[in-house]
Amino acid sequence: MSESFRQFLRALPDFPAELPEFDPETAPKDPAELFRQWLNEALAAGVPQPNACSLATADALGRPSSRMLILKDIDDDGWHFATSRESRKGQELTANPHAALNFFWQPLGRQVRVVGDVVELSAEASAADWQGRPGADGSNNENTAWQLYALRPRELEFWQARHDRRHIRHRYGPRPDEAGEAQPS
Numbered sequence: 001m002s003e004s005f006r007q008f009l010r011a012l013p014d015f016p017a018e019l020p021e022f023d024p025e026t027a028p029k030d031p032a033e034l035f036r037q038w039l040n041e042a043l044a045a046g047v048p049q050p051n052a053c054s055l056a057t058a059d060a061l062g063r064p065s066s067r068m069l070i071l072k073d074i075d076d077d078g079w080h081f082a083t084s085r086e087s088r089k090g091q092e093l094t095a096n097p098h099a100a101l102n103f104f105w106q107p108l109g110r111q112v113r114v115v116g117d118v119v120e121l122s123a124e125a126s127a128a129d130w131q132g133r134p135g136a137d138g139s140n141n142e143n144t145a146w147q148l149y150a151l152r153p154r155e156l157e158f159w160q161a162r163h164d165r166r167h168i169r170h171r172y173g174p175r176p177d178e179a180g181e182a183q184p185s
Helices: 002-011 031-044 088-095 123-132
Strands: 052-058 064-070 073-075 078-084 098-105 110-120 146-160 168-172
Touching: 031 073, 031 098, 031 110, 031 146, 052 088, 064 078, 064 088, 078 088, 078 110, 078 123, 123 146
Parallel strands: none
Antiparallel strands: 052 064, 052 098, 073 078, 078 146, 098 110, 110 146, 146 168
8 A cells, every 4th residue: 555655645746847947156145036926936926825834933942833924025034934932833933033934836846945054033023013914903913922033044046857867956045054044056
Protein backbone atom coordinates (compact mmCIF):
# COMPACT_ATOMS: atom_id res chain seq x y z
CA MET A 1 0.00 0.00 0.00
CA SER A 2 2.79 2.43 0.87
CA GLU A 3 4.53 1.90 -2.50
CA SER A 4 1.31 2.65 -4.40
CA PHE A 5 0.86 5.88 -2.44
CA ARG A 6 4.46 6.80 -3.17
CA GLN A 7 3.85 6.18 -6.87
CA PHE A 8 0.63 8.20 -6.70
CA LEU A 9 2.50 11.14 -5.17
CA ARG A 10 5.28 10.97 -7.76
CA ALA A 11 2.74 10.97 -10.59
CA LEU A 12 1.01 14.17 -9.47
CA PRO A 13 1.52 17.14 -11.81
CA ASP A 14 3.92 19.77 -10.57
CA PHE A 15 4.26 23.01 -12.53
CA PRO A 16 2.41 24.31 -15.59
CA ALA A 17 3.97 23.93 -19.04
CA GLU A 18 4.80 27.65 -19.24
CA LEU A 19 7.01 29.06 -16.51
CA PRO A 20 8.35 32.61 -16.32
CA GLU A 21 11.98 33.26 -17.10
CA PHE A 22 14.17 34.63 -14.32
CA ASP A 23 17.71 35.92 -14.73
CA PRO A 24 19.31 36.71 -11.36
CA GLU A 25 21.79 38.98 -13.15
CA THR A 26 18.94 41.42 -13.88
CA ALA A 27 17.38 41.26 -10.38
CA PRO A 28 17.14 44.52 -8.43
CA LYS A 29 19.64 45.07 -5.64
CA ASP A 30 16.74 45.58 -3.21
CA PRO A 31 15.06 42.24 -2.44
CA ALA A 32 11.82 44.02 -1.44
CA GLU A 33 11.63 45.45 -4.98
CA LEU A 34 12.03 41.98 -6.51
CA PHE A 35 9.38 40.64 -4.10
CA ARG A 36 6.94 43.38 -5.16
CA GLN A 37 7.58 42.50 -8.84
CA TRP A 38 6.95 38.82 -8.22
CA LEU A 39 3.85 39.58 -6.12
CA ASN A 40 2.44 41.71 -8.96
CA GLU A 41 3.18 38.91 -11.44
CA ALA A 42 1.40 36.43 -9.14
CA LEU A 43 -1.62 38.77 -9.03
CA ALA A 44 -1.59 39.11 -12.82
CA ALA A 45 -1.45 35.30 -13.13
CA GLY A 46 -4.58 35.00 -10.96
CA VAL A 47 -2.89 33.44 -7.93
CA PRO A 48 -5.42 33.66 -5.09
CA GLN A 49 -4.14 35.46 -1.98
CA PRO A 50 -0.57 35.92 -3.21
CA ASN A 51 0.16 37.77 0.05
CA ALA A 52 -0.44 34.55 2.03
CA CYS A 53 2.65 32.90 3.45
CA SER A 54 3.75 30.26 5.87
CA LEU A 55 5.26 31.56 9.10
CA ALA A 56 7.65 29.13 10.79
CA THR A 57 8.53 29.68 14.43
CA ALA A 58 10.09 27.53 17.13
CA ASP A 59 9.55 27.32 20.86
CA ALA A 60 12.24 27.85 23.49
CA LEU A 61 13.41 24.24 22.96
CA GLY A 62 13.69 24.70 19.20
CA ARG A 63 10.61 22.60 18.33
CA PRO A 64 9.21 24.10 15.10
CA SER A 65 5.68 24.87 14.02
CA SER A 66 4.26 26.68 11.02
CA ARG A 67 0.98 28.15 9.88
CA MET A 68 -0.39 30.35 7.11
CA LEU A 69 -0.95 34.07 7.55
CA ILE A 70 -1.08 37.29 5.54
CA LEU A 71 1.82 39.67 4.90
CA LYS A 72 0.75 43.14 6.07
CA ASP A 73 3.54 45.39 4.74
CA ILE A 74 7.23 45.69 3.93
CA ASP A 75 9.08 48.80 5.08
CA ASP A 76 12.27 49.85 6.86
CA ASP A 77 11.10 48.01 10.00
CA GLY A 78 10.86 44.70 8.11
CA TRP A 79 8.19 42.32 6.78
CA HIS A 80 5.02 42.84 8.83
CA PHE A 81 2.55 40.25 10.13
CA ALA A 82 0.21 40.24 13.12
CA THR A 83 -1.18 37.84 15.69
CA SER A 84 -2.21 37.65 19.31
CA ARG A 85 0.68 37.51 21.76
CA GLU A 86 -1.39 34.81 23.51
CA SER A 87 -1.51 32.54 20.44
CA ARG A 88 0.97 29.70 19.99
CA LYS A 89 2.97 31.74 17.49
CA GLY A 90 2.91 34.79 19.78
CA GLN A 91 4.20 32.71 22.68
CA GLU A 92 6.87 31.11 20.49
CA LEU A 93 8.03 34.52 19.25
CA THR A 94 8.32 35.73 22.85
CA ALA A 95 10.46 32.71 23.75
CA ASN A 96 12.44 32.58 20.50
CA PRO A 97 12.20 35.77 18.38
CA HIS A 98 13.45 34.24 15.13
CA ALA A 99 11.22 33.13 12.25
CA ALA A 100 10.93 32.36 8.56
CA LEU A 101 8.29 33.32 6.00
CA ASN A 102 7.70 31.30 2.85
CA PHE A 103 5.56 32.42 -0.11
CA PHE A 104 4.65 29.87 -2.78
CA TRP A 105 3.05 30.74 -6.12
CA GLN A 106 2.57 27.34 -7.79
CA PRO A 107 1.19 28.60 -11.14
CA LEU A 108 4.47 30.51 -11.62
CA GLY A 109 6.74 27.87 -10.08
CA ARG A 110 8.04 30.43 -7.62
CA GLN A 111 8.70 30.71 -3.94
CA VAL A 112 10.30 33.33 -1.72
CA ARG A 113 11.87 32.50 1.63
CA VAL A 114 12.62 35.21 4.22
CA VAL A 115 14.54 34.43 7.44
CA GLY A 116 15.38 36.77 10.28
CA ASP A 117 14.83 38.17 13.73
CA VAL A 118 11.36 39.30 14.78
CA VAL A 119 10.54 42.44 16.75
CA GLU A 120 7.29 43.76 18.17
CA LEU A 121 6.15 47.03 16.60
CA SER A 122 4.53 49.81 18.63
CA ALA A 123 1.16 49.63 20.36
CA GLU A 124 -0.02 52.40 18.00
CA ALA A 125 1.00 50.40 14.92
CA SER A 126 -0.70 47.29 16.36
CA ALA A 127 -3.91 49.26 17.05
CA ALA A 128 -3.85 50.71 13.52
CA ASP A 129 -3.42 47.20 12.09
CA TRP A 130 -6.37 45.96 14.17
CA GLN A 131 -8.53 48.83 12.88
CA GLY A 132 -7.49 48.13 9.28
CA ARG A 133 -8.49 44.46 9.37
CA PRO A 134 -11.23 43.47 6.95
CA GLY A 135 -14.52 43.38 8.82
CA ALA A 136 -13.30 45.66 11.61
CA ASP A 137 -16.34 47.12 13.34
CA GLY A 138 -14.71 50.48 14.04
CA SER A 139 -14.47 49.87 17.78
CA ASN A 140 -11.24 50.24 19.68
CA ASN A 141 -9.16 47.11 19.95
CA GLU A 142 -10.02 45.80 23.39
CA ASN A 143 -7.73 42.85 22.73
CA THR A 144 -4.47 44.39 23.90
CA ALA A 145 -2.77 41.09 23.05
CA TRP A 146 -3.01 41.91 19.32
CA GLN A 147 0.51 42.56 18.12
CA LEU A 148 2.03 43.73 14.86
CA TYR A 149 5.45 42.17 14.33
CA ALA A 150 8.24 42.83 11.85
CA LEU A 151 10.60 40.15 10.59
CA ARG A 152 13.95 41.79 9.85
CA PRO A 153 15.56 39.74 7.08
CA ARG A 154 19.00 38.24 7.45
CA GLU A 155 18.50 36.08 4.40
CA LEU A 156 16.10 36.02 1.45
CA GLU A 157 15.93 33.44 -1.30
CA PHE A 158 13.98 33.74 -4.55
CA TRP A 159 13.40 30.36 -6.20
CA GLN A 160 12.23 29.83 -9.78
CA ALA A 161 11.27 26.32 -10.93
CA ARG A 162 12.48 24.97 -14.24
CA HIS A 163 11.25 21.88 -16.06
CA ASP A 164 14.79 20.55 -16.45
CA ARG A 165 14.93 20.57 -12.61
CA ARG A 166 17.84 23.02 -12.71
CA HIS A 167 15.88 25.43 -10.55
CA ILE A 168 17.19 28.96 -10.13
CA ARG A 169 17.99 30.26 -6.65
CA HIS A 170 18.81 33.91 -6.07
CA ARG A 171 19.91 34.68 -2.54
CA TYR A 172 20.20 37.95 -0.68
CA GLY A 173 21.98 37.76 2.65
CA PRO A 174 25.30 37.79 4.40
CA ARG A 175 28.03 35.51 3.19
CA PRO A 176 28.54 32.55 5.58
CA ASP A 177 31.39 34.41 7.33
CA GLU A 178 29.53 37.75 7.59
CA ALA A 179 26.67 39.15 9.63
CA GLY A 180 24.36 42.07 9.11
CA GLU A 181 21.91 43.36 6.52
CA ALA A 182 20.72 41.26 3.61
CA GLN A 183 22.87 41.77 0.52
CA PRO A 184 22.75 40.21 -2.96
CA SER A 185 24.84 37.08 -3.41
